[in-house]
C-alpha cells in the first residue's frame with residue numbers, strides 16, 4: 001500500500017476519499033469545474049482537488065483550506081471527509097482493467113486470476129472491505145457519504161450534497177453545465193487528446209481507456225455465480241453496510 005505522507009495535515013483540510021476505481025476522477029472534475037466556472041481541460045490533474053499520492057509536493061505547497069484526493073484507509077487526523085463508495089463488484093472489474101492499463105497484469109491475465117489478488121487485498125490500498133469499514137466505523141464529525149451509483153442516477157442531487165458540505169450556495173444552471181461538461185462521452189473524447197501529452201496517460205496501455213464504461217452492474221459480465229458468492233463472503237460487511245446486498 002502506498003502510504004504517501006503530506007508534510008502536515010491541517011484541521012480544515014478537506015479530503016475526497018475513496019477506494020481506487022470508485023469514480024473519484026469524475027466527482028472531483030465536476031466539483032473543480034463548477035467552482036472554477038470552467039469546462040476543464042485536464043481531468044488527469046484536477047487543480048482544486050489534487051491527488052495527495054501523485055501530487056504530494058503540490059499539495060504541500062497549497063495554502064489552507066486545501067481540498068485533496070486520498071485513497072487512504074481511516075486516518076484519525078483527517079477531519080473533513082467526502083467518502084465516495086461504489087459496489088465492490090464493479091470496483092473489482094474497473095480495477096482489473098486499470099491494472100491491465102498500467103501493466104501490473106499481463107494482457108492475457110484473466111479476471112478470475114485478478115480476483116485472487118483483489119480478494120486477498122494484495123492490490124494498492126488493500127482490501128476493499130477493510131477500507132470501507134475503516135471509514136464507516138470511524139466517521140469523523142464532518143463526514144459525507146456519496147455512492148457512485150446515486151451520482152450516476154441523480155447527479156444534481158449528489159453534487160448538490162457535496163457543494164453544500166463544502167459550504168457553497170448552489171447555482172443550479174452552473175451545476176447543470178458542470179455536470180454536462182463532465183459527462184462520460186465528453187471525458188472520453190478529452191482522454192483521446194490527453195493521451196498524446198499527459199504523462200499519467202500516455203505511458204499506459206492506450207488500448208484500455210481510463211474513461212472506460214461507467215456502467216452500474218458491469219460486474220454481471222465478468223462474475224459467475226461461484227466467484228460472486230465467494231466475493232460477497234469476503235466483502236460482506238462493507239457491502240451490507242452500504243446496502244449493495246440485502
Ligand code: A3P
Nearest residue numbers: 021022023024025026094183184211212213214
Ligand atoms: P469503469 O472502469 O467501470 O468504467 P476512478 O476515477 O476512481 O479511478 O474511477 C474510474 C471509474 O470512473 C471508471 O469506471 C470510469 O469509467 C468511471 N468514470 C470516469 N468518468 C466518468 C464519468 N464522466 N461519469 C461516470 N463515470 C465515470
